[in-house]
Amino acid sequence: MAYTRQVTSYDTLGRATDTRLTLPADEPLVKSGAVASTLDFETDYRLDGTVSSTTEPAVAGLPHESTQIHYNAFGLPEQLSGTSNYVQNVAYSQLGQLWQLRLGATNTNTVSIANSYEAGTGRLTNSSVSDETHSGRLQDLDFTQDQAGNVTSIFDKATIDGTSKLDYQCFTYDGYLRLTEAWTPKTADCATTGRTTTNLDGAAPYWTSYTYNTAGQRKIETTHTSTGNSSTNYNYGTTTGQPHPLTSITGEHPATYTYDKSGNTRTRPGTQATQTLTWNSEGKLASTTEPATSGKPALNTSYLYDADGGLLIRRATGDGDTVLYLGATEVRLTTKGATKTITGTRYYSIAGQNIAVRTATTTGTKLSFLAADHHGTRCIAL
The missing domain is CATH 2.40.128 (Lipocalin)
Incomplete structure (x- = not known):
């Protein structure tokens, strides 16, 4: 069976509301029990076209979850909730700039992110993070x-x-x-x-x-x-x-680098030896290989894309990580010798900001709130 992504339902305005990803039964991620062979996703919209909720399936210890976005009177997102609360409130400046976010699963233990801007230019002048501990x-x-x-x-x-x-x-x-x-x-x-x-x-x-x-x-x-x-x-x-x-x-x-006639990188330094890259007919990375050296096994990774050209699976051969990308969710199968470990990661976003991540392992799930610098790089997890 092929890897299939299909739209199973549209709303009256022709927007996809239900989609399904089907994985082959012999896919290692399915055989490991990390995911089911059929995965269903839902998206609901408001009258103005903004997303009101998204639903993702249970995978790798993460729950089946519907995440709702609530908006203020100006159509700007101000709250986010799912299996727990994620965003208590978002405040904006009169120009619609992101002013303050209050994050937290409860009202008694929150994280606050505040931004200040320069009058006239709108440039960021300060960004601070504080919590109650x-x-x-x-x-x-x-x-x-x-x-x-x-x-x-x-x-x-x-x-x-x-x-x-x-x-x-x-x-x-x-x-x-x-x-x-x-x-x-x-x-x-x-x-x-x-x-x-x-x-x-x-x-x-x-x-x-x-x-x-x-x-x-x-x-x-x-x-x-x-x-x-x-x-x-x-x-x-x-x-x-x-x-x-x-x-x-x-x-x-x-270090040295070589390229093919299209300008794609052919060889570059790897973690243990020179890494060779191959590309598919659409100019997307198909695989990377590094030979065995100094008693270390070869490192080979292949890449599988969906019909839209998005990366679906990054697969390691032998020891390493195989990762299934499901939008806001990632499923990871880590192989080390005879040991295989499954972990799940789900990210939560509002107003263009990644504000939380839920991770799942064999011992349970953990929710962490995230804060970034001016580039959007997450540098604090609470």
Whole structure:
């Protein structure tokens, strides 16, 4: 049997409300008991076309769950709930900017994320995270930007009840808006006179400089430390007339890369040996292989896509992870020798933000609330 994704029901406006994914009975994820062969999903809409609820099946220890989104009078999402509460409330500025999120399964143990913006430009100036179990903020990021909108400093004033250091990061750019210097001074001062190795401090001190070639690609990356400087050089251009692909790196971590005629990467450094990549007729990654070396077995991974071109399964051969991607849910089958472990992960989002994750193992489920930096990278889990 083939892997099949089908629409089983539409609403009166032609929107898909029920979909079904069918997996072959001999699929290892099905045989392991991680998922059923047939998986049904539902989506309901409001009159204005916004999603009112989604329903995902029970998989890998995660429950069958219907998640509801509630909106305010302006049509902006303000609450999210399912098997438990996830978002208690979302507050917006008069311009519709995300101002504050209050997360929590109950009203007595919540996490608050607050944002401040610059008048006129709407640029983010502060983002903070606090909860009810710590006396101070868990994250308190101040941002400054230049007139072009480039972030010139990020100052984290939170020390998590004194268990971590204040963290100051500074950035400078050239006339083409490319990052040229990034460093962590001891104090909240980005003056270039303080850009010295003796003045570095913070949770993860660093000072890195960057130069670029005439095409705008990174040419040299220099790391400055108290013991001296080390440089990494980036070289571009293939022998088949492709001027822009990265072909080699020289320095502390040398590496080489090769490409096919379409520009797809053919070989690159792997975790234990040179990794070879193959691509399908649609230009999507089909497999990666690394040979056995130093007593370590070969590492091979294949990739299976659905009819829409989305990644459906990443499958490891031998030891490793096989992952089934089901929208907001992931099912993972980890093989290590004769031992196989099943885990499930489900993410929850509102207003374009991933705010929570539920994980399931053989011992039960755990719900964690997430907070991110200005790039959307999740850096705190509570």
